[in-house]
Amino acid sequence: MREHFYQDIEFAHHGQRVLVACNMVTSLDGKVTADGNQPASLGSAFDRRTMGVIRSHFDAVLAGGNTIRLHPYYLGVPSALESVRTEKGLASQPLTVLLTRSGNLDPASPLFEKAPRTPIIITSTAGAKNLPQPIQEQARVEIMDNPDPQSIIALLQETYQVRRLLVEGGPSVNYQFMQAKLLDELFLTLHPSLIGKRTDLGLSAGDKVLEQAKDIKLLTVHQQEDEIFLRYRITW
Numbered sequence: 516m517r518e519h520f521y522q523d524i525e526f527a528h529h530g531q532r533v534l535v536a537c538n539m540v541t542s543l544d545g546k547v548t549a550d551g552n553q554p555a556s557l558g559s560a561f562d563r564r565t566m567g568v569i570r571s572h573f574d575a576v577l578a579g580g581n582t583i584r585l586h587p588y589y590l591g592v593p594s595a596l597e598s599v600r601t602e603k604g605l606a607s608q609p610l611t612v613l614l615t616r617s618g619n620l621d622p623a624s625p626l627f628e629k630a631p632r633t634p635i636i637i638t639s640t641a642g643a644k645n646l647p648q649p650i651q652e653q654a655r656v657e658i659m660d661n662p663d664p665q666s667i668i669a670l671l672q673e674t675y676q677v678r679r680l681l682v683e684g685g686p687s688v689n690y691q692f693m694q695a696k697l698l699d700e701l702f703l704t705l706h707p708s709l710i711g712k713r714t715d716l717g718l719s720a721g722d723k724v725l726e727q728a729k730d731i732k733l734l735t736v737h738q739q740e741d742e743i744f745l746r747y748r749i750t751w
């Protein structure tokens with residue numbers, strides 16, 4: 516695979532703390548969805564490749580139920596990046612971690628049928644009962660009623676030895692990590708499109724205005740054709 520500007524990036528040392536980053540693509544008018552439930556990604560083919568390169572640095576990649584129902588694929592890296600990961604001492608594929616209260620997931624999706632590692636599902640007691648039987652066999656189910664980001668991270672660290680976690684949305688999941696002041700980095704792609712629809716979502720979606728971080732530092736800016744790739748470090 517050709518060199519990518521995110522291939523050899525370094526991360527700040529976090530001691531015992533899990534490093535948490537988020538990767539999202541927005542339109543120029545700040546939307547991460549286009550007409551609500553449209554499953555296609557907003558970004559270009561290069562942005563999708565970039566997603567894989569960013570994932571290659573992380574032990575686990577997490578997404579919420581709505582995102583996974585629309586994009587029911589394992590949150591992994593292309594096979595060309597597996598050796599890059601193992602050379603760094605990581606497992607060949609990151610762990611996929613799904614958050615769902617309802618347990619409303621489709622066992623026939625490629626996410627479960629073609630998973631290179633057993634996905635982790637964090638769900639409520641009711642959600643676990645609602646999970647279709649094949650998923651109970653294809654995934655590892657962790658029951659947590661009303662989990663907050665802190666307890667999700669603690670579980671992933673203690674049980675799955677996760678040291679770096681990548682959050683890939685959607686906006687309501689991103690919001691929870693920002694509100695808990697646990698987001699350390701943001702990878703943001705600006706895609707040259709305008710969506711315009713009032714009901715489409717922005718990068719984070721919650722009930723209250725977020726408390727501002729102490730500092731948000733722009734680490735790098737890259738351009739590829741008309742897309743811009745930003746990397747920020749957040750200090751709370």
Ligand SMILES: NC(=O)c1ccc[n+]([C@@H]2O[C@H](COP(=O)([O-])OP(=O)(O)OC[C@H]3O[C@@H](n4cnc5c(N)ncnc54)[C@H](OP(=O)(O)O)[C@@H]3O)[C@@H](O)[C@H]2O)c1
Pocket residue numbers: 538539540541546547548551552553554557578579580581582583585614615616617618619637638639661662663683684685686687688689691716720
């Ligand atoms: N442009 C981008 O980069 C990008 C990236 C990702 C997603 N998206 C878009 O974002 C949209 C979805 O975003 P969204 O905000 O509606 O939904 P979301 O964040 O993907 O998922 C929300 C769902 O996650 C589960 N969940 C959230 N917090 C939880 C918690 N603490 N414990 C247990 N489960 C929890 C619940 O699942 P259940 O409903 O199953 O209970 C909840 O309904 C989609 O249109 C997707 O395409 C865009």
